[in-house]
Amino acid sequence: MSEITEARERAVVEAVAKELFIGGKWTPATEGRTFPVHDPATGAVLCEVADASPADGATALDAAVAAQAEWAEHPPRERGEILRRGYQLLVDRANDLALLMTLEMGKPLAEARGEIVYAAEFFRWFAEEAVRIDGGYAVAPNGKGRFLVHKQPVGPSLLITPWNFPMAMGTRKIGPAVAAGCTMVIKPAAQTPLSMLALAGILVEAGLPEGVLNVLTTSDSGGVMEPLIRDGRARKLSFTGSTAVGRKLLEQCADKVLRTSMELGGNAPFLVFDDADIDAAVDGAMQAKMRNIGEACTAANRFYVQRGIADEFARRLTERMAALPIGRGTEDGVVVGPLIDEAAIEKVSSLVTDAAQRGARVLTGGATVDGPGNFYQPTVLTGVPREAKLAHEEIFGPVAPISVFDSEDEAVTAANDTEYGLVSYVYTRDLQRALRVVERLEAGMVGLNQGIVSNPAAPFGGIKQSGLGREGGTVGIEEFLETKYVAVAL
Structure with a gap:
């Protein structure tokens, strides 16, 4: 209470x-x-x-x-x-x-x-x-x-x-x-x-x-x-x-x-390479996705995980998302509050439904919460097809869609395939790969092995649209x- x-x-x-x-x-x-x-x-x-x-x-x-x-x-x-x-x-x-x-x-x-x-x-x-x-x-x-x-x-x-x-x-x-x-x-x-x-x-x-x-x-x-x-x-x-x-x-x-x-707006990609520290990557994913209930222009919108660790990453992220307490923000222990209004609920619900109908698998969540208020369950999706709307639109809610990649070029191409360019996130322990990817990403900001980029002492802003x-x-x-x-x- x-x-x-x-x-x-x-x-x-x-x-x-x-x-x-x-x-x-x-x-x-x-x-x-x-x-x-x-x-x-x-x-x-x-x-x-x-x-x-x-x-x-x-x-x-x-x-x-x-x-x-x-x-x-x-x-x-x-x-x-x-x-x-x-x-x-x-x-x-x-x-x-x-x-x-x-x-x-x-x-x-x-x-x-x-x-x-x-x-x-x-x-x-x-x-x-x-x-x-x-x-x-x-x-x-x-x-x-x-x-x-x-x-x-x-x-x-x-x-x-x-x-x-x-x-x-x-x-x-x-x-x-x-x-x-x-x-x-x-x-x-x-x-x-x-x-x-x-x-x-x-x-x-x-x-x-x-x-x-x-x-x-x-x-x-x-x-x-x-x-x-x-x-x-x-x-x-x-x-x-x-x-x-x-x-x-x-x-x-x-x-x-x-x-x-x-x-x-933003459509932030979150890239996890197979040499990444998975614990750190999951921690960063939770920060980048769930800060402000996912209602942030910097929120991770598209998760791209290299095939060798994709199943493990999805399992750990699902466990963390499923365990988040939902409720009114004034209640003790609550981590996930309501979305801002009914229109926000309708948008998130529509995006998840569209992805599921196109073949995405819902690992946790995927529905509104009964009762008063604008609550939506923390959600993880896998197998999200490229044509799904949430692959292109800003979600602005607690939904994490995961896709798999094989090569560095494939990951960067997918990350840049958007009209937006606010922020990108990269997790890798390979310094040379980190520098290559950071320079190739079309974004005004990059979180390298960290899930939060905002800081008053740093320049905040994006490129493209x-x-x-x-x-x-x-x-x-x-x-x-x-x-x-x-x-x-x-």
């Missing part, structure tokens, strides 16, 4: 402001409109939050534009100190923030706490980067002049975050924007707005000036954000979400030639900076 009481659940939800945050003030949406936030484990309504209209969006952009010039001149050290204070507040309140996230998103409390710590690290990292924005000075090749290179904030930025990591995806975008001196309008996903509203409150406490951050919660994402993109005053869009939505946003951004950062640009690392702040060159005559 859980030690989390209903009273405490109510308290953490009630502690969060439910209005829009515009120009440093909490304000209701136009005509007082609201929409419900649901607990995916029970279907119950947690609360109602403000439902922004296009007019509210315009007001938020007005506030960001009005604050931009003064914020750009704010001392870098103080911008960094605001982030540092925000980092400490996140760490200090990790337990309550984790519970809030579990209630609105479903992931188990232990994972939610881990995300709060991970989210906080983006603030700490970019607090340090704020004072390291540099430029350059050079002598012209003919010796008759000098080149000055100066970095300036790109300007008011539009940020759109997903539901699966509702706090970390916020700090990963807000952190570099604050450090660079950009004002923001941010729109969290309608399924998980509470974490972002809590984060806005924390940044107010940390000393962020009025108008720098503006938060729009809305059930009409396209209707509210498209006019802001086409307005022309915002100069940057950073989006994390599906490739299909990303394509539409890129079309909209083209009209005003906005700078874009796109962290889009997995996105544009990078978040985190030393390059993350560059996405919010423009380079100005000054020619000086002597």
Whole structure:
């Protein structure tokens, strides 16, 4: 039984402001409109939050534009100190923030706490980067002049975050924007707005000036954000979400030639060669597959295992997956929480059914869980044919499809046979093979003998249709900076 009481659940939800945050003030949406936030484990309504209209969006952009010039001149050290204070507040309140996230998103409390710590690290990292924005000075090749290179904030930025990591995806975008001196309008996903509203409150406490951050919660994402993109005053869009939505946003951004950062879908291959440490490979597979209940763009989507160890790997993975406790994320010992909504359940069920009908064998799972909530059993499939839909589509759920390969070339070809290129995973103890395969894989990130790649200090992002640009690392702040060159005559 859980030690989390209903009273405490109510308290953490009630502690969060439910209005829009515009120009440093909490304000209701136009005509007082609201929409419900649901607990995916029970279907119950947690609360109602403000439902922004296009007019509210315009007001938020007005506030960001009005604050931009003064914020750009704010001392870098103080911008960094605001982030540092925000980092400490996140760490200090990790337990309550984790519970809030579990209630609105479903992931188990232990994972939610881990995300709060991970989210906080983006603030700490970019607090340090704020004072390291540099430029350059050079002598012209003919010796008759000098080149000055100066970095300036790109300007008011539009940020759109997903539901699966509702706090970390916020700090990963807000952190570099604050450090660079950009004002923001941010729109969290309608399924998980509470974490972002809590984060806005924390940044107010940390000393962020009025108008720098503006938060729009809305059930009409396209209707509210498209006019802001086409307005022309915002100069940057950073989006994390599906490739299909990303394509539409890129079309909209083209009209005003906005700078874009796109962290889009994934279809991560997980390669296990016959010389791999099987124990380590299974551990890594569990991390890469089951982090966030499989609802992650970095989740291992396609397992390719060399024939000599394929049966043993499948057996061990099946044992581990079948033993995972399922339940509401607030309950003690639960590892697998609910998927985010009914649409997610329907998609995962459809993909597994399609694979089974095409000849795949279900080793464990393969069905929804009876009762309230959006629960799906951890599932392992073998003999997955190439034409199965889940061989090509992002699963976003606790399903591990296994295929067998014989040669290195066959494995790499299969891994690269996708429009996506976010992350790949490789398990081998052969150093030469590791270097060959890593260089041949078409992915922006590779986990070599490890199942988690995300780190605030490293550049996160993909190639092909997995996105544009990078978040985190030393390059993350560059996405919010423009380079100005000054020619000086002597």
